[in-house]
Amino acid sequence: MPELRVTRTKKDTKTSATLSELRVGQVRIPLPNRFPISPERNALKPAGIKDPLPGEVAVLARLGQPDTIKRILTQEDALKSMARFLSRETGADALRLLYFSFLKGANISNADDLKTILDLQYLAGLDLITVQHTPDMSPGDFDAQLGFAERWMDERGVDKPLMPIILATDDGKLAIELVGITAKHGSKAVGLDLRGGFHYHALRAVEDYKKKNPDVWIHALQVPPKIRLSRHPLPCSQGMILPMFGVDSFSRWIVPPPPTPLTKDVINVFDPKGWGSLKKKDFEEIRKNTTNCKCAVCQGKDLEPFYEGKVLDVLARAKVHDHLAQRIELEKTRDSIKEGEFLSLLNSKEYPREFLKQMPSREED
Numbered sequence: 001m002p003e004l005r006v007t008r009t010k011k012d013t014k015t016s017a018t019l020s021e022l023r024v025g026q027v028r029i030p031l032p033n034r035f036p037i038s039p040e041r042n043a044l045k046p047a048g049i050k051d052p053l054p055g056e057v058a059v060l061a062r063l064g065q066p067d068t069i070k071r072i073l074t075q076e077d078a079l080k081s082m083a084r085f086l087s088r089e090t091g092a093d094a095l096r097l098l099y100f101s102f103l104k105g106a107n108i109s110n111a112d113d114l115k116t117i118l119d120l121q122y123l124a125g126l127d128l129i130t131v132q133h134t135p136d137m138s139p140g141d142f143d144a145q146l147g148f149a150e151r152w153m154d155e156r157g158v159d160k161p162l163m164p165i166i167l168a169t170d171d172g173k174l175a176i177e178l179v180g181i182t183a184k185h186g187s188k189a190v191g192l193d194l195r196g197g198f199h200y201h202a203l204r205a206v207e208d209y210k211k212k213n214p215d216v217w218i219h220a221l222q223v224p225p226k227i228r229l230s231r232h233p234l235p236c237s238q239g240m241i242l243p244m245f246g247v248d249s250f251s252r253w254i255v256p257p258p259p260t261p262l263t264k265d266v267i268n269v270f271d272p273k274g275w276g277s278l279k280k281k282d283f284e285e286i287r288k289n290t291t292n293c294k295c296a297v298c299q300g301k302d303l304e305p306f307y308e309g310k311v312l313d314v315l316a317r318a319k320v321h322d323h324l325a326q327r328i329e330l331e332k333t334r335d336s337i338k339e340g341e342f343l344s345l346l347n348s349k350e351y352p353r354e355f356l357k358q359m360p361s362r363e364e365d
């Protein structure tokens with residue numbers, strides 16, 4: 001098996017952030033990091049960027065619409081066609097894994113369905129095999145599904161790392177139980193599906209687990225641009241603070257198209273200066289008409305070219321910029337952890353500082 005291994009280089013002093021290296025076969029990946037999902041790759045062209053998106057891991061993310069899932073589960077042609085698309089989506093240099101954002105009414109409920117989804121990943125030649133904990137699935141059923149996937153791998157002769165993906169909820173006890181199930185199966189890679197929210201208790205459960213198991217790779221999926229604390233949205237970028245909870249890497253959310261047409265004014269754009277997610281008027285007012293960004297999209301220019309043209313082009317630019325700019329800022333994260341100073345870095349950034357002030361303390365858990 002291309003062995004998957006996480007080696008910790010350094011533990012941060014005042015947070016649970018760790019500086020590590022993820023190795024899968026010959027690939028070596030610095031952590032903390034951010035990895036791209038399919039809609040970000042699709043945004044390259046409308047954003048006018050020719051180079052592929054940087055990312056050692058590629059999350060092949062799909063919206064799990066009920067009819068799409070049903071077709072894959074029941075029609076051989078649909079399954080094969082999806083496998084072909086998945087296999088061609090990125091170059092062979094990235095480690096590829098499949099993720100479905102299951103929408104209401106879509107589910108992988110029995111062993112036959114799970115086997116089909118596993119076969120899909122096998123047919124597409126993906127590098128990691130994922131098993132997702134879906135809404136309404138009990139911890140016991142999830143445990144059974146992981147056992148099934150292990151037997152499937154043995155029977156098929158699939159020699160790849162298995163990554164369970166657990167759903168984050170606000171129930172701390174459930175989160176601990178789910179993490180425990182992945183531990184029971186000896187998982188060295190664990191996905192945490194944040195489902196577009198800030199699930200404090202699930203993050204704390206993962207943090208405690210990671211502290212005891214620094215050799216497990218924790219990847220957060222479905223990370224929204226901002227943080228919602230007790231119904232109160234903060235502009236703080238959620239992805240950028242996740243390392244303090246022991247999360248090693250993250251990728252952005254995949255969301256259905258909005259019901260009402262989007263306007264340029266409401267698009268969230270990552271602010272490298274304050275680590276917030278800001279709208280156009282904030283960049284105009286607070287950032288004096290600049291993105292403060294040298295990424296391939298912004299190129300250090302002022303706001304005008306960024307917000308030029310069609311709404312969907314601006315959205316594409318925002319997606320690509322967010323990825324590139326956060327990858328650049330994550331280099332600073334890694335440098336700060338090396339010095340044991342991640343908390344100081346967070347406090348030097350306007351929006352994480354605000355988040356830290358409002359975050360519940362552990363005593364109040």
Ligand SMILES: [Zn+2]
Nearest residue numbers: 293295298321
């Ligand atoms: Zn940029």
